Amino acid sequence: MGASARPRLGVFKFASCDGCQLTLLDCEDDLLAVAERVEIADFREASSAVLEGPFDLALVEGSITTPAELARIAEIRAQSKTLVTIGACATAGGIQALRNFGDVREFARVVYARPEFIQTLATSTPIRDHVPVDFELRGCPIDKGQLLEVISAFLGGRAPNVPTESVCIECKRRGHVCVVVAHGTPCLGPVTQSGCGAICPGFHRGCYGCFGPQDTPNTGALVPKLSELGMDPSAVMRVFRTFNALAPAFRAAGDAAEKESSP
Template identity: 70%
Template structure:
């Protein structure tokens, strides 16, 4: 496609591990045809050739965790026709959102030898808390097939076809025996957004919710089930408050352990 007619793609990073950007690079065979259809105007993980906006599609990884992030995310939004957040950090604040229920200044003092040089916010928040977002792609990291679907959909002018059912559906599709039923293994599959292909259950490990809650989450039923499977309240709290602490904590039933509290 001629350069002047190719849609412009920007990929941006905030507080994160880079894993979701690497998912795009891991597309391998699919990446070369994609690169021929779009102008990759900003993607520091792949190239130092940076071109200013506007961008037809911006993919944003990471949470807003510093004062500089606040200014930069608004600038990216203003330069973007469509903005899609990718990964648990960008959609729910990520692992670093665990600090939201604690004293961030105390953390800085413990971790850094000179905390006075660290300029960070007291909370880690998703991109949608600060600017309008056109679509959220969940996961830690995201699934490359879903990422390609999102990019293709927005460039084609349609809504991405990303299912919002639970991991349990994926287990059924691949013929994986239900771990809680067959082995009494604690598993968040019934309340977790699908997208990983039920990878952990396929290898005998219970789902730990890295894709966040699904649309039909029934947490009042889920927590007693986890207890029946041998989990103490503190273990349940830790399981829910990891990759998607903001989203899972928001749907805990009243009276259950909240973020930052013991079981």
């Protein structure tokens, strides 16, 4: 096989649902092509055969929520030439970052019979807050095509082609009818990064912002439109505090709406 000649891939999980790793398994035929080009050294969702580091490419899913994870991400970074974070948890703290807006000890007390056994941090934070990250691939979950592009770019020694434009441009390229203009449906598409293929508007739903903010997100201009379409400030706050609540633009919009909702 000449395994040693191939770059070594590691896929690692932190606080997450595994959905982004599953996207790699979901590549099916392309996964075979990936397996031919790289040596899958550590990918526990796929195989219990685990090899030691170092790794040429590490794909990291999940956010940092415990002291043990803090130590482990530092170790993975030290063993990896290129580290790419995948998904909303790893790039923006994920849905579990909603704890950052509450009291984590209170949550633990309500949920667990013996909260003193729970060792957790007060916050859920993206990987880049703790170690240098070479590329962040957004999405909840990530898009299969974009993941293959990132791997392909790594293998080719080039920058990945992952546009940071709005969801609207994907909607229009696909010929979808705008749900805001034609249906009066609130939608985060204009402030959200593309990559999902405009799935929700394609099914007459507003965008939920799964891929986080686009590169020039004018949330200040969109929020009055959301209000006009019937969302009160607490609804606006909630829509910005989902999978990418810690992404700076969404965080600011959510915080502003919270201020407005609590008199």
